Structures are given as C-alpha cells and as structure tokens.
Amino acid sequence: MSIKQVYQAVIDFDEDGMPDLIQKELDAGTDLDQLLKEGLISAMDYVGKQFSEGELFVPEMLMAAQTMKKGLEILKPKLGAAGGSSAGKIVIGTVKGDLHDIGKNLVGMMLEGGGFEIVDLGVDVEPKTFVEEAKKHQAQIVGLSALLTTTMPAMEETVNALKEAGLTVKTMVGGAPVTKAFADKIGATGYSEDAPGAVELARKLAS
Amino acid sequence: MIIVGELINASRKAVSQAIEKGDAEYIKTVAIDEEKAGAHYIDVNAGIFVGKEADYLKWLTQTVQSVSEKPCALDSPDPLAIEAALSVHKGTPMINSISMEKARWEKLLPLVAGTDFKVVALCMSDAGMPTTCADRLSIADKLVEGLTAKNVPITNIYIDPLVQPLGTNHSFGAEFINTVSEIKNRYPGIHFMCGLSNISYGLPERKFLNRIFMAQAIYAGLDGAIMNPLDKPMMGTIAAAEALAGRDKNSFRYLKAYRAGLVVS
Numbered sequence: 001m002s003i004k005q006v007y008q009a010v011i012d013f014d015e016d017g018m019p020d021l022i023q024k025e026l027d028a029g030t031d032l033d034q035l036l037k038e039g040l041i042s043a044m045d046y047v048g049k050q051f052s053e054g055e056l057f058v059p060e061m062l063m064a065a066q067t068m069k070k071g072l073e074i075l076k077p078k079l080g081a082a083g084g085s086s087a088g089k090i091v092i093g094t095v096k097g098d099l100h101d102i103g104k105n106l107v108g109m110m111l112e113g114g115g116f117e118i119v120d121l122g123v124d125v126e127p128k129t130f131v132e133e134a135k136k137h138q139a140q141i142v143g144l145s146a147l148l149t150t151t152m153p154a155m156e157e158t159v160n161a162l163k164e165a166g167l168t169v170k171t172m173v174g175g176a177p178v179t180k181a182f183a184d185k186i187g188a189t190g191y192s193e194d195a196p197g198a199v200e201l202a203r204k205l206a207s
Numbered sequence: 208m209i210i211v212g213e214l215i216n217a218s219r220k221a222v223s224q225a226i227e228k229g230d231a232e233y234i235k236t237v238a239i240d241e242e243k244a245g246a247h248y249i250d251v252n253a254g255i256f257v258g259k260e261a262d263y264l265k266w267l268t269q270t271v272q273s274v275s276e277k278p279c280a281l282d283s284p285d286p287l288a289i290e291a292a293l294s295v296h297k298g299t300p301m302i303n304s305i306s307m308e309k310a311r312w313e314k315l316l317p318l319v320a321g322t323d324f325k326v327v328a329l330c331m332s333d334a335g336m337p338t339t340c341a342d343r344l345s346i347a348d349k350l351v352e353g354l355t356a357k358n359v360p361i362t363n364i365y366i367d368p369l370v371q372p373l374g375t376n377h378s379f380g381a382e383f384i385n386t387v388s389e390i391k392n393r394y395p396g397i398h399f400m401c402g403l404s405n406i407s408y409g410l411p412e413r414k415f416l417n418r419i420f421m422a423q424a425i426y427a428g429l430d431g432a433i434m435n436p437l438d439k440p441m442m443g444t445i446a447a448a449e450a451l452a453g454r455d456k457n458s459f460r461y462l463k464a465y466r467a468g469l470v471v472s
Contacts, residue, residue, distance in 0.1 A: 058374035058409025099308075099335050102375050102408075123335060149218060149254040150284055177218055177255070 003030065006039030006071065011046060013063035018070040032079055036115065040068050040075070044113030048196030058106070061195070065109040072112075086117045088206035091134050092143035093121035095154040100147035103175055106195045107143060114199035116206075127154070127161035134162065134169050140206045143198065144188070146175040156186040163187070170205040174198060208445050209248070209365075209431040211280045211301065211400065212241030215267060216252040223255060226263050231270045238271040244436035248301050248325075249275060251292065252282035261291035268292040280327070280433070286314045301325040303400075303433075304367060305354075307332035307346050312353070320357035327400045328354065329367045330386075336371065339378075340385040343368050347390050351397070365400035365431055366390055373416070374409030380420060384427045391428035400431040417441065422448035443469035 006021050008014075025035050047064040050056040056064075090111055094104050101123050108118050119137050121129060134142050142162060146155045155178070159171050170189040173182075183191035190205055192198040214237050217223045225233040238249050249271050253263035260283060268279050272295075280301040281292045289302060304327035305315040319326050328350040330343045337343045347366055354364055368386040371379040383406070387399060406420045407413035418441055421432065425448040434441060446464035449455045464470050 054411075057411060058372070059377075061409075062375065097310075099331065099333075101336065102372060106375075124333070152255075153257055 002028070003035055003039045006035065007043040007046075010040060010043035010064050010067050010071075013060065013067050015063070015067045015070050018067050019074055022071045022074045026074070026078065032075065036072075036075060036079065040071055041113070041115045044068055044110070045199075048110060048113075048199060052194060052196045061106070062109070065113050068113050069109075087115035087203065088140040089117045089119065089137055090141045090143055090202060091119045091121060091130065091137060091139040092145070093125035093130060094123040094145045094147070095151055095158055096124060096126050097154050098146050098148055098151035099123045100145070100175075103147060103195075104143075104145035107145065107174065107198045110195040110199050111143070111202055114202065116199075116202060127158040130158050131161050131165045131167065134167055135165070139169055141170045141172060141189075141202055143202075144171065144173045146173070146178055149177045152177060152182065155188075159186050159188050172198065172201055172205065208425070208449060209398065209400070210246050210436050210445075211248040211250050211303075211431070211433040212238075212244070212246030212436045213250050213402065213433045214241055214435060214437070215250060215271065216282070217255045217263070218252070226253060226256070226267070229266075231273075234267060234270045235274045238275045238277075241436050242275045242277050245442060246277065246436045248280040249277050250280040250282050250303065250433060253288070254283060260285060261288040264288045265291040265295055269295045272297050284311050284315070286318050289315070289318060299323055299325065301327060301365070301400075303327040304329045305350070306330075307349055307353075309333055316353070316357060319354070319359055322359070323363065324359075325363050325365060325398075326354060326359055327365045327367055330369045337369060338371065338376065338382065340382045340389060343382070343386040344389055344393075347386075348393075351394055361394055362396045362398070364394075365398045367401040368399070370401060370403055370405040372408035372410075373406050380406060380423075384423055387424055387429050388427040398431050399429050400433060401429075402433045404434075414438075414440065418444040421445060422451075425449055425454075426452045439469050440471065443471060446470065 009018050009021055051061050092108050108120050112118050144155050146152050172190040173188045174192050180191045190201045192201045241249055251267040253260045256263050278298040278300050280303045281289050282303040283289055302319055302324050306329035330337055330346040332346050370383055373380045403420055404417050407416040443464055446461045450458045450461040455461055
C-alpha cells in the first residue's frame with residue numbers, strides 16, 4: 001500500500017515529501033527491489049507515457065525526475081549492498097563539435113528514471129573518449145546526441161570508432177535533426193524521437 | 208524590425224526534396240512568398256547535404272535572387288559554402304553566422320573582415336551554451352571587439368544572444384531579455400538577429416508563448432528576427448509591439464499591418 005504512496009509522490013512532483021516516504025519503507029523492511037521498480041521506476045514510466053501523449057510537458061517531466069532522484073539518493077546505497085538491480089549501464093554524451101546539452105540531459109534523466117546507471121560525458125565529446133569510457137565502464141549502450149546538421153557526421157564517426165575498437169556495445173542516437181533513416185544509414189543500433197522513447201529503446205537493447 | 212525569412216532551409220523536408228530534385232520553381236515560390244510577406248532577407252541553408260553544401264547553397268542563392276530583389280542570409284558555418292554563394296550573390300549579404308567557437312571564428316573571420324557584409328554573431332563559445340545574462344555579455348564583448356578590430360562596423364553586427372527553452376529553466380526568458388537591453392545600451396547602433404521559437408520548446412501552445420516573448424524582446428530592444436514571415440499573427444504582434452515600444456511614428460506600420468489583415472484580436 002505504501003509503495004503506492006512513493007509512486008504517487010513522483011506523479012505529484014512531491015520532492016520534499018519523498019525522502020520521508022522512502023525512509024519509512026526502509027524502516028518497515030519493504031523489499032528494496034520492489035520499492036525501486038513498483039514505486040519509482042513505474043511512476044517514471046507513467047510520467048514518460050503522459051509526456052509522449054502530450055498530457056505532461058518538459059518542466060513536469062523534470063520535476064518528476066528530480067522527485068525520483070530524491071528517493072533514489074536514499075535507496076541507492078542500500079540497493080548496492082543488496083547486490084543492486086540496475087537495468088544496465090549507459091554512457092551518454094553530445095558528439096564532437098556540438099555544445100547542445102538540454103536534450104541529452106533530458107534523455108539522461110529519463111534513463112536514470114528508468115533504472116539505468118548513467119555515465120554522462122557532457123558535450124563536445126571526441127569519438128575516442130566515447131570508446132575509452134564505454135570500455136572503462138563496460139557499458140551495454142552508448143547514447144549519442146547531436147542537435148546540428150553540421151555535427152551529424154561526428155555521430156557517424158563515433159559509431160564507426162566504437163565498431164572499429166571491437167566493442168560489442170549497442171548505440172542509440174537522437175536529437176532534433178536526427179532521423180530513423182539517418183540512424184540506419186550510419187549503422188547505429190537504435191533511434192528514438194523523444195526521451196521516454198529512449199528508455200523503451202534502451203530496455204530493448206539491454207535485454 | 209529586420210525580418211529574415213527562414214523557410215528555405217534544408218532541414219525542412221519540402222526544401223531538401225526540392226534541392227535534391229533541382230526543383231527551382233518551388234524555391235522561387237517560397238522566396239516570392241517570403242518577400243511579399245515582408246522579409247528583408249531570404250535565408251538560404253543547405254546544411255544537411257554534407258559534401259554538396261557549397262554547390263547547393265550557390266544554387267539556392269541564384270534561384271532565390273532570380274525572382275527576388277532581396278539579399279540573402281547565407282546560412283552556414285562552412286566558409287567554402289559561403290564563398291560559393293558569395294560568388295553569385297547580388298547586393299549586400301548577411302552572413303549567418305559567426306560565433307566565438309574557436310574553429311568557427313578562425314574560419315569565418317577572414318571572410319567578413321573589412322567587408323560591408325551584415326554579420327550575425329552568435330553568443331556561443333567553446334565553453335558551452337551560455338545560460339545567464341553575464342555569460343552572454345562576456346561572449347558578446349569578445350565578438351564585438353574581435354569584429355570591429357577587423358573593420359566590421361558595429362552597425363553591421365547582428366548579435367544573436369541565443370534563446371534557450373523556458374521549460375528547462377524558469378529564468379531562461381528573463382536572462383535573454385536582460386541581455387538584449389544590456390547589449391543595446393553598451394553598443395549603440397548594434398543590431399540583433401535571432402530565432403525566438405526555442406523559448407517554447409517542451410511547453411504547450413508554443414505559438415502563443417512565442418508571440419508574447421517576441422513582444423517583450425522588442426520592448427527590450429530586439430530589432431531583428433529570423434522567422435516565418437508567413438506567420439500572420441506573429442507579424443501582427445511585431446507591428447503592435449513596435450508601436451507600443453515607441454518605434455512607430457503615428458502608428459503608421461501598425462495601421463499598415465491592420466490593413467494587411469495581420470492584426471487580429
């Protein structure tokens with residue numbers, strides 16, 4: 001019943017109330033995995049769905065993600081001790097020559113909300129940095145963002161560099177000028193149009 | 208208000224198809240529509256065509272100017288593409304755009320140095336996207352200093368303070384507006400040129416927000432926009448905002464906009 005309250009707190013953007021709710025569950029000995037999945041992650045899934053349907057908007061998605069994060073901060077150390085239950089590790093960044101970070105940050109937040117561990121390399125990231133970091137963190141997926149038509153070629157370069165390095169890592173790409181056709185052309189594993197779509201895609205790719 | 212018509216941009220599907228098919232008639236029709244609607248410059252962009260951008264930008268410029276007297280805004284970060292377009296351009300073009308990103312600055316500066324071109328200068332540097340008014344001003348200072356040192360007169364500089372989405376940070380609207388008024392005070396005679404629609408990203412009823420933001424920015428001193436001139440409610444909003452800001456003697460242009468059917472309540 002009280003996992004329901006955690007779920008509701010995310011949907012109500014109740015950032016201040018979240019820490020107490022999580023603490024109560026910890027004190028009551030609620031199953032941590034269940035708390036994470038049925039409380040936090042499924043609430044973010046609902047928020048993502050509402051966003052994709054045009055019922056919720058970007059500031060609300062951000063508030064929900066921040067609320068979830070408040071809960072996750074308390075839950076995460078305990079989860080680690082219990083063996084963890086991350087959905088997978090994803091390295092994200094905006095490609096070389098491109099300084100846009102807003103879309104990439106939104107996607108990162110939603111992926112985190114979806115239960116993934118995120119390593120954010122920031123903006124203007126060299127292909128070789130993607131390769132090194134993907135290796136270092138043993139990432140399942142690398143997520144690439146480009147917001148300019150002029151930096152889309154750097155996306156292709158990065159996808160190629162990951163392949164040439166012999167990594168089996170999957171790649172997902174997105175950003176305003178990026179299309180499914182472009183993703184296919186450059187040999188990226190997947191493409192998503194928006195942040196919630198990226199979560200769905202990452203689940204498919206990581207499974 | 209200096210209006211740059213934004214429609215001939217290859218990131219729009221109809222335009223990229225026309226470019227690939229060499230469909231000059233389509234491009235001409237759009238150019239004529241933009242000029243009739245009040246554009247002072249016709250923007251041309253072939254940015255999605257890697258390797259062919261220079262040829263296509265040249266073709267777009269020729270095609271547009273075969274039916275329009277207006278100068279073009281040559282929209283590319285690539286000096287080779289801009290040079291190709293310049294080789295056929297008639298009149299004084301607008302170069303869209305230079306920025307403080309090191310590579311872009313170094314490549315484009317020689318092309319505009321000592322010319323009478325209009326130069327759009329984007330408040331962006333390798334340090335990332337500016338978020339505050341102070342970030343923008345420090346980049347704008349360097350742009351103005353660097354361009355005037357190379358004999359680009361301040362009256363030919365069009366600053367783009369860079370609009371960021373309000374939905375991701377509640378202060379992004381105000382930081383932009385404050386930048387416009389500060390730059391205007393600091394550099395008398397300077398101009399502005401930017402797209403405003405990014406402000407409403409992620410929020411509902413974007414056109415409604417865009418119009419109100421335009422009116423606020425005009426009051427702060429914004430005097431140029433890259434936009435769709437066929438957007439009648441926006442064109443009406445601009446006329447009204449300029450009149451209310453005291454920039455339209457006898458409300459002459461507001462009344463003209465009214466008679467053109469642009470003013471609707």
